Amino acid sequence: MGFKFSFLCDLLSSLEANRIAKVTAADKDAPDIRSIGQWFSRHERHIHHPETDRLALLSCMFPEKRPDRVYWLQATSLARVIGRCLGLGSSRLSDMNRWRQPGGPDLGQCVENVMCQAENQICADREVSVEEIDQALDMIASRCRFSGPRVRRQQTAVDVESALAPLYRRMSSRDAKWLTRMILKSYSPVTIPEKYTLSRFHFLLPHLLQFQNTFEGALEMLSSEPMDKFPPRPDPKLSANLCSIALDYLRPRTGIKIGRPEYLKARSIRHCHQMAKGRRMSIERKYDGEYCQMHVDLTDKQSPIRIFSKSGKESTADRSAVIPVLKGSLRIGREGCRFTKYCILEGELLVWSDKLGGIADFHKLRKFLPRAGTLIGVEHDSPPQPYEHLMIVFFDILLLDDDICLRAPHRQRRLLLQEVVQKISGRADIAEQEILDFGRSDSQYRLEVSFAKAIAHRWEGYVLKASDEPYFPIYAAGVNNSFGRWIKLKKDYIPGLGDTVDLVLIGACYNAQDGTALTSLKHLRWTHFLVGCLLNKDAVLNCEARPHYRAVDVVNRHCMHWKLLELLNQVGEFHSSEPEGFEGFEVEYGQAGLPTATVILKKPFVVEMMGSGFEKPSGARYYTLRFPRILKIHTERSPEDAASFRELQLLAEDARSVPIDELSQEEEQWRKRLKVGNGLKGYIVQRSRSLSTESHSSTGSDSPGGSDTSMGDHKDGLQSMAMEMPAENSLSNANPEQILGGIEGTPAVFVDESRLSPRTSDMPYDSQVLAETQNSSNRRRFRHKDPSINDQNNGHISKESIQIPQGNTSAASFSGPQAVHQDDTRRNDESVNLPQTKNPSSLERPHQQINAPISPLTTIPVYMSGSPLEGDISSEPQDSSSLFLFLQALGCDKTKSLFKRSNPRAASQGALFGIALVNPGELPLGQLIHKIAKGLSRSLQDRKSTLPANGRIYFLDAVILRENIKPEGFEFCLRQTWRALGIKYYYACLRWKNNKSRDHGSAGPEPRPAQQGGNGQDVSDELSPSLFVSFDEDEILALGEYTSLDGPADPTTMSCTIA
Known part of the structure; x- marks a missing residue:
């Protein structure tokens, strides 16, 4: 008789019923685990009965694990087949087609609803078995050319209706629902816990599937000696010993794909370093190609080479073009071949361009790799060029x-x-690799430098593999969860580092299968949204022309947080229209694979989207984000603020091209951003890139397109930790005029002594000197070699280097390098050549002496946090008060008055600047930015705050104190001075723009409604300031507003150029 399909439907129905119980359960998986355990206990005798086809049962239980079976049946065609199988009339067909309606049930549920109106009468001896279903599905799949070779060899003349009609007519409505979902290869909303279920089937099955990544191969191994004598579920005390015995008999077989190890995702450099757990690891370049597993069996004269894709499907025929390269690189049939019978290798298929001398873009593979003998999605691609050919990179x-x-x-x-x-050359290679011992104290820094280089070269990322671990952890006993797991490190895994751009959602449609998986969302009308770009942005802005959008992509529930999906449905309901007759704007589809919008969004949503680089979609002529995800919805922006189609292509070109001439600068920029990612964890989200000319800074910027990080949009992140500021009344009596000190011509420096290093004499010698600098960029080699180590050259900034008068708050001046650096020869080689300027007071005209500009270093407050000082460690923390006084100094009247003389243009726009000196060895850059941003955000929201409505805080490396700087020097009024200093010392710029009006007359924008971020929480309110982090070095140029000091000093009449 076999195993009844109704038994399996009992399990699926119980899992579906658990959805409510899982909402209230402490452990979300506990109800499902309990149901599966009870089901196996009830049916274990039937499962392992000799008449049960275990392959058929597993294939029905996990239909998605059969990539070799392709039915060529989607919901539309399957619905027609089922209607004919059941002989439905027009009214019942109409009921079954409710899955097409927005918010309707999926096709499986519709089939159940229709069939329960007239249930089939089923005799006990005529119930459908899993064996019958498996046979019918094999026959259907054999008709499709995309099925695997073994399935295709079983091709029969039976049609789909003849195969399915006997099954549906002998099923209950409930069972028919699950059969329909099985054919569509998704039991959604039910998900069977794979690992636990397989282990309940047989305790060795999860391990065997690693060696033979098909149910057929794994079951064959279970049927061999001695494993056929093992009980399916032995005593836990015996299972480890039985598993160890089985290892001696487990071996891979050519012709059956081997599984792959599990991997972990690194969310930052620090996270990656933590997961490495001090191991020695191989850091391999991750190539952007198609994975393949190559099996060579020289004993098989008919087909000695077989190639398997990532899904496990054999694709030798489609990849036959690489077989000659494979034979040549393995020297098959020639002297030097290292094997006589078998060989299994892993590699990546790529396209090599002799013209470029490197690897071509991923989409080029489409021209060389057919699917079932047909090239798909190449209608708009150029034909293969003579200088392009396939390449294998073995790893x-x-x-x-x-x-x-x-x-x-x-x-x-x-x-x-x-x-x-x-x-x-250009045909076969071995993956690039470097070895890193994570037991070294500087390993995190080395990984950071290496990964920044990989990003600058536009590599996809890294794969880290432990050098001393086997391929599968099953070969080692008593290991932790991270043992044997690879670590994937990609920039888009790290919050804030993915490619982001503002785009618009112009239309929507509903997918019943996805909608069923989101039953917790009520009144769900759409699951898919069309992403569009304006084709005529200039005409719309200048001539008020009718907008013309091109749909370039589609996003679904997997591309956004469920709360964002819910918000899009709730708000979009009031701005939707039927496509027929809509004349608000025109929509064209950029590729044939995009779904047709059932509604047009009359007021398109502007969304910030992130992707893993850019790609050219199948059948398209353009580039768009790869693996797009929606980060947030910008309710305050208009569709014209988003990137146009042309701007999107320019952004894609910029993201894909390697900046050969500025590679070292690019690497350094990525290093800075990686540092911020380490400090801010999940609270940092990169600003969307756009080519719009609109400035986000009130003081202007000479660097459009800089990569910024929005903090104001993540208020929940910035305020998640308690603010380490003193109580307001504790410092309320502080006099802002006293905060600046009484020494005019020197900067106000507020030193945080709460994070101090031990004395130099107390530190081990090897922690002060870094022996190797080969991974440092030439541009910044003199900088901190390791953020976690203070070396003798730059790690100890003494009190003598900052002249601090008596009192809690004081002014301080930069001193020469002797207090910090004792190697005068090297210091002279590394010093910045600052431009020589005349003292404006010596100019001939008398009015220049009255209004002569002064150095910004004498007017801008300076904050230093985490600086190691000589002497005993202070027992009383100064962190909170120092930051508080620094922020007060930014807003006091004396600062504003002096700032007008050093930076008149910025002052005229109601802005102020500050400087924060960074010592990464004591406090990482990301944490320092986070701390200052929190304090700034809180101060800006205080109605009594005197801070200006907009301004900037520049983060510079504290080793700038080693320069022989005279803060009163007039060269610091010049842009070229700050350009030279920025190259060596600039880290980042924290900009703010308050959304409430200030007393100085610079009214903020109108309050706007609260927005929702990716986590669904309110991320802004009417008093919330907007904070941004920029890593563009050109930001620092605003400190020097003059290009020459030879003209009149009055900014209203001067003939020289002001930045």
């Missing part, structure tokens, strides 16, 4: 004759791979 070897390489540590597999593979 692992799993089997070599009788040597099971899976057991060997990665370093041995890598050496063996180098022996087996012969490199062929």
Whole structure:
């Protein structure tokens, strides 16, 4: 008889019923685990009965695990087939087609609703079995050319209706629902916990699927000796011993794909460093190609080479073009071949361009890799060029004759791979690799430098593999959860580092399968949204022409937080229209694969989207974000503020091109951003890139397109920690005029002594000197070599280097380098050549002496946090008060008065500047920005605050104190001076723009409604300031507003140029 399909439907129905219980359960998986355990206990005898086809049962239980079976049936075509199988009339067909309506149930539920109106009478001996279903699905899949070769060989003349009609007519309505979902390869909203379910089927099955990544191969191994004698669920005390015995008999087989290790995602450099757990690891370049697993069996004369794709489907015929390259690199049939029978390797298929001398874009693969013999999505691609050809990059070897390489540590597999593979220029290579010992004190810094270089070269990322661990953790006993797992490090995994751009959502449609998975959302009308760009942005802005949008992509529930999806449905309901007759704007579809919008959003949503780089979609002529995700909705922006189609293409070109001439600067910029990512964790989100000319800063910027980070839009993140500021009354009596000190011509410096380092004499010698600097960029090699180590050259900034008069708050001046750096020769080589200027007071005209500009270093408050000072460690923290006084100094009248003389243009716009000196060895850059941003945000929201409505705080490396700087020097009024200093010392710029009016007359924008961020919480209110972080070095040019001091000093009449 076999195993009844109704038994499996009992399990699926119980899991579906658990959805309510899972909402209130402390452990969300506990109800499902309990249901699965009870089901296996009830049916274990039937499952392992000799008449039960276990392959059929597992195939029905996990339909998505059968990539070799492709039915070529989507919901539309399947609905027609089911209607004919059941002989439905027009009214019942109409009921079944409710899955097409927005907010309607999925097709499976519609089938149940229709069939329950007249339930089939089923005899006990005629119930459908999983074996019958498996046979019918095999017959249907054999008709499709996209199915695997084994399935295709079983091709029969039966049609789909003839195969399915006997099943649907002998099923209950409930079972028919699950059969429909099975054919569509998704039991949604039910998800069966795979690992636990497989282990309940047989305790060895999850491990066997690693060696033979098909149910058929794993079950064959279970049926072999001695594993056929093992009980499916032994005593837990015996399972480890039985597993160890089974290992001696487990070996890969050519012709059956081997599984892949699990991997972890690194969310920052620090997170990656923590997951490495001090191990020695191989850092391999992650290539942007198509994974393939190559099996060579020289004993098989008919088909000695087989190639498997990532999904597990055999694709040898589609990848036959690389077989000659594979034979040549392995020296098959020639002297030097390192194996006589078997070999299994892993690699990545790429396109190499002889013209570029490097790897071509990912979309070029479409021209060389057909699907079932047909090139798909190439209608708008250029034909293959003579200088383009396929290339294989090998990165692992799993089997070599009788040597099971899976057991060997990665370093041995890598050496063996180098022996087996012969490199062929532009055709075959081995993945680029570097070794990093995470037990070293400077390992995090080295990883940071290396990853910044990878990003600058536009690599996809890194894959980290432990050098001393086998391919699968099953080969080692008593290991932790991270053992044997690879670590993937990509920039878009790190909050704030992905490619972002503002785009618009112009239309929407509903997918019943996705809608069923979101039953917790009430009144869900749309699940998919069309992403569009303006084609005629200039005409719309200048001539008020009718907007013309091009739909370039589509996003669904997997591309956004569920609260954003809910918000889009709630708000969009009031701004939607039927496409027919809508004349507000024109929409064209950029590619054939996009779904048709059932509604047009009359008021398009402006959304900030992030992706993993840019790609050219299948069948398209343009580039768009790869793996797009919506971060937030900008309710205050108009569609014209988003990137136009042309701007999107320019952004894509910029993101894809390697800046050869400015590579070192690019690497340094990414290093800075990686530091911020480490400090701010999940609270940092990169600003959308746009080519719009609108400035986000009240003082203007000479660097449009800079990559900024919006903090004001993440109020919940900035205020998640308690503010470490003193109580307002504790410092309320502080006199802002006293805060600046009484020494005119020197900067006000507020030193935070709460984070102090031990004395130099107390530190081990090896923690003061970094022996190697090969990974440092030439431009910044003299900088802090390791953020976690203070070396003898820059780690100890003594009190003598900052002249602090008596009192809690004081002015301080920059001193020469001798207090910090004792190597005068090296210091002279590394010093910045500052431009020489005349003292404006010596100019001939008398009015220049009256209004002569003064150095901004004598007017701008300076904050230093985490600076190591000589002497005993202070027992009383000064952190909070120092920051409080620094912020008060920014808003006091004397600062504003002096600032008008050093930076008249910025002062005329109601802005003020501050400087924060960074010592990463004591306090990471990200944490310092976070701390100041929190204090600034709180101060700006205080109605009594005297802070200006807009301004900037520049973060500079504290080693600038080593320069022989005279703060009163007039060269600091010049842009070129700050350009030279910025190259060496600039880290970031924190800009703010308050949304409430100030006393100085610079009225803020009108209060706007609260927005919702990606986590669904309110992220702004009417008094919330907007804070941005920019990493563009040109930001620092605003400190020097003059290009020459030879003209009159009055900013209203001067003939020289002011920045």
